[in-house]
Amino acid sequence: MTLAARNSPAAGADTLDDQLTAEREHLATSRDALRRMRERAEALYATGDKVAGDAYTAEQLGRHMARRVAELADDPTTPLFFGRLTFADARYHIGRRHVTDDLGEPLVLDWRAPVSRSFYRASARDPQGVSVRRRFGFSAGALTSFEDEHLDRGEELGTASRILTAEIERPRVGPMRDIVATIQPEQDELVRADLADSICVQGAPGTGKTAVGLHRAAYLLYLHRERLRRSGVLIVGPNRAFLSYIAAVLPALGEVEVEQATVEDLIARAPVRAVDDPAVAALKHDVRMAEVLRRAIERGIGAPTEPIMVSDGSFRWRIGLEPLHRVVEETRREGLPYATGRERVRARVVSLLQRQAEARRAESPSDAWLRRMGRCRPVTEFLDAVWPALTPEGLVHTLLADPAALAAAADGVLTEAEQALLTWAKPPRTPKAAKWAAADAVLVDEAAGLLERPASFGHVVVDEAQDLSPMQCRAIARRSEHGSITLLGDLAQGTAPWAARDWRASLAHLGKPDAAVVPLSVGFRVPAAVVAFANRLLPALSVDVPPAESLRRDGTLDVRAVADLAAAAVAEVRAALAHDGSVGVIAADDAVAGLRAALADAGIDTATADDVEAAARVTVVPATMVKGLEYDHVVVVEPAAIVAAEPRGLNRLYVVLTRAVSRLAVLHTAPLPEALR
Numbered sequence: 001m002t003l004a005a006r007n008s009p010a011a012g013a014d015t016l017d018d019q020l021t022a023e024r025e026h027l028a029t030s031r032d033a034l035r036r037m038r039e040r041a042e043a044l045y046a047t048g049d050k051v052a053g054d055a056y057t058a059e060q061l062g063r064h065m066a067r068r069v070a071e072l073a074d075d076p077t078t079p080l081f082f083g084r085l086t087f088a089d090a091r092y093h094i095g096r097r098h099v100t101d102d103l104g105e106p107l108v109l110d111w112r113a114p115v116s117r118s119f120y121r122a123s124a125r126d127p128q129g130v131s132v133r134r135r136f137g138f139s140a141g142a143l144t145s146f147e148d149e150h151l152d153r154g155e156e157l158g159t160a161s162r163i164l165t166a167e168i169e170r171p172r173v174g175p176m177r178d179i180v181a182t183i184q185p186e187q188d189e190l191v192r193a194d195l196a197d198s199i200c201v202q203g204a205p206g207t208g209k210t211a212v213g214l215h216r217a218a219y220l221l222y223l224h225r226e227r228l229r230r231s232g233v234l235i236v237g238p239n240r241a242f243l244s245y246i247a248a249v250l251p252a253l254g255e256v257e258v259e260q261a262t263v264e265d266l267i268a269r270a271p272v273r274a275v276d277d278p279a280v281a282a283l284k285h286d287v288r289m290a291e292v293l294r295r296a297i298e299r300g301i302g303a304p305t306e307p308i309m310v311s312d313g314s315f316r317w318r319i320g321l322e323p324l325h326r327v328v329e330e331t332r333r334e335g336l337p338y339a340t341g342r343e344r345v346r347a348r349v350v351s352l353l354q355r356q357a358e359a360r361r362a363e364s365p366s367d368a369w370l371r372r373m374g375r376c377r378p379v380t381e382f383l384d385a386v387w388p389a390l391t392p393e394g395l396v397h398t399l400l401a402d403p404a405a406l407a408a409a410a411d412g413v414l415t416e417a418e419q420a421l422l423t424w425a426k427p428p429r430t431p432k433a434a435k436w437a438a439a440d441a442v443l444v445d446e447a448a449g450l451l452e453r454p455a456s457f458g459h460v461v462v463d464e465a466q467d468l469s470p471m472q473c474r475a476i477a478r479r480s481e482h483g484s485i486t487l488l489g490d491l492a493q494g495t496a497p498w499a500a501r502d503w504r505a506s507l508a509h510l511g512k513p514d515a516a517v518v519p520l521s522v523g524f525r526v527p528a529a530v531v532a533f534a535n536r537l538l539p540a541l542s543v544d545v546p547p548a549e550s551l552r553r554d555g556t557l558d559v560r561a562v563a564d565l566a567a568a569a570v571a572e573v574r575a576a577l578a579h580d581g582s583v584g585v586i587a588a589d590d591a592v593a594g595l596r597a598a599l600a601d602a603g604i605d606t607a608t609a610d611d612v613e614a615a616a617r618v619t620v621v622p623a624t625m626v627k628g629l630e631y632d633h634v635v636v637v638e639p640a641a642i643v644a645a646e647p648r649g650l651n652r653l654y655v656v657l658t659r660a661v662s663r664l665a666v667l668h669t670a671p672l673p674e675a676l677r
């Protein structure tokens with residue numbers, strides 16, 4: 001046993017070894033049972049098209065079974081169960097998914113099942129009927145130890161658990177892993193919050209926000225499987241490197257159908273082919289642009305100026321100005337999305353024609369007649385005059401290309417100087433010819449949302465949410481209108497020019513103004529010495545957040561003035577490679593290529609941050625890409641250059657300094673930023 005079981009055996013005279021043997025047998029039995037479950041699912045998958053009556057059912061069944069097979073995958077390196085609860089009359093092993101024997105009796109309970117909740121929440125003060133909680137220690141998939149807490153005797157280890165400590169201090173390699181075995185009570189409360197509840201988690205670096213968000217997604221999918229499968233669950237992350245880092249967590253928990261995207265991916269409609277001046281980009285992300293777009297659309301709705309005259313071949317029909325005015329006004333008042341409004345006007349005009357036809361012929365006209373009237377030239381011309389068809393790109397193109405159109409929509413909302421900033425110097429002739437900048441996407445998406453509502457996800461998890469602009473928040477709000485959100489972030493790590501300074505404003509833009517803001521303050525990543533160093537920056541960041549405290553007493557910090565940054569970085573990486581785990585070299589973006597070359601010259605292979613499966617243990621990461629990531633050993637090169645590279649450089653440095661799991665080395669030639677000294 002590597003980690004000795006702390007307490008005397010619970011069951012009679014069994015020795016610890018006997019108990020360990022019994023647990024290993026239970027693990028082997030469970031793995032066999034899971035294999036049989038998977039084989040049954042595979043057999044069904046193979047014969048699915050024969051039992052299904054038609055192609056559609058076969059397709060549905062096929063997809064369901066493929067998903068089932070994927071869900072039942074067994075990873076030999078992750079334990080099938082990690083805990084056990086003993087109640088007065090029953091005993092359950094808790095693991096990543098349900099495993100049942102051939103008779104349907106449970107061998108392992110899913111961590112999300114109601115009974116499993118006590119594994120995370122029971123305490124000596126509130127044992128919830130649990131007499132003994134057992135945690136298992138594993139090494140490379142083999143069960144090596146266990147640790148008991150006799151809650152009925154007032155024993156409780158909390159964060160002193162050696163198995164928990166070993167899990168937290170385990171060297172990191174490759175992609176992020178799930179934390180089901182060691183979710184802490186304050187995290188569990190967030191993970192198991194109701195589907196209807198939107199929550200905002202403000203947490204210092206490494207407090208498990210990302211972990212909480214992913215586990216909440218898995219929990220909600222377990223509890224509301226059918227509903228969420230229909231509406232979908234979406235995870236929004238800051239960049240592709242981050243998304244590939246977290247991509248494996250949900251599949252490892254059996255959840256293979258969650259969409260993961262950056263906010264840019266989510267709203268991209270056209271390729272980005274131009275770069276905005278920062279002031280222009282900031283203005284496009286300003287929430288006032290939503291009002292400008294709303295007005296621009298509303299101004300497009302005109303008043304009828306002529307009656308409609310239609311002939312159907314047999315009769316001529318006429319709709320006078322007054323009823324047409326009524327139709328337009330009534331529809332405008334309904335506040336529908338613009339494109340729906342246009343169709344509503346069309347339908348109302350057709351129904352006026354229908355009424356006339358009924359009065360004249362004393363019978364209802366056919367559907368074909370109604371369709372023909374709806375599409376006939378006079379009706380379409382009327383629509384084009386009072387409620388013209390619009391495209392999102394067309395609308396934004398008009399505003400950016402035509403100062404008069406912009407002035408009409410922006411008067412009283414944007415200053416003249418701001419309007420001038422927005423106007424293209426060389427307007428493209430058509431929307432198709434436009435070279436869109438990144439920030440135009442938020443305008444086009446806002447316009448698209450005014451024309452037609454996008455489908456709403458059932459639940460959206462937004463990570464690193466402090467960096468969302470008001471307009472990006474609105475883009476997410478449109479996609480979670482009928483669902484709930486989990487907003488995760490840290491105001492101190494805000495690096496975007498529009499980063500949030502308080503959560504209430506973001507929540508209002510997200511359409512969830514009343515969501516609770518819950519703090520997480522216990523850090524699982526960054527060692528105490530490193531946290532203390534990074535916390536020196538907090539007063540200079542002008543945000544009001546509780547400082548982090550660390551669960552980790554291990555770890556080292558080494559801040560050093562050097563003569564040659566590249567040579568010192570190479571030496572530092574060499575030394576780091578003598579330890580287990582990953583090494584991250586973080587520098588200002590423009591220094592990355594040079595450092596990669598220096599490491600290559602020294603014969604050290606390096607990977608890029610978005611290649612989490614890379615064989616190389618060393619990753620060289622630009623400071624702007626490192627948000628949300630972590631490495632055992634972090635080498636930060638020239639903090640002053642990281643700070644100087646962008647307006648929120650100190651916040652960036654705070655992010656950079658809080659990536660280390662075990663050891664942080666800070667190498668500098670220039671003086672350290674004032675706040676750190």
Ligand SMILES: Nc1ncnc2c1ncn2[C@@H]1O[C@H](COP(=O)(O)OP(=O)(O)OP(=O)(O)O)[C@@H](O)[C@H]1O
Nearest residue numbers: 179182183184205206207208209210211524525628
């Ligand atoms: N209860 C836990 N048990 C074990 N490890 C945990 C636990 N909670 C978090 N961790 C680990 O701590 C590290 C940091 O977690 P995570 O990335 O979720 O933090 P974060 O708050 O999102 O950080 P950041 O602010 O830097 O984005 C991860 O390696 C995660 O697996």
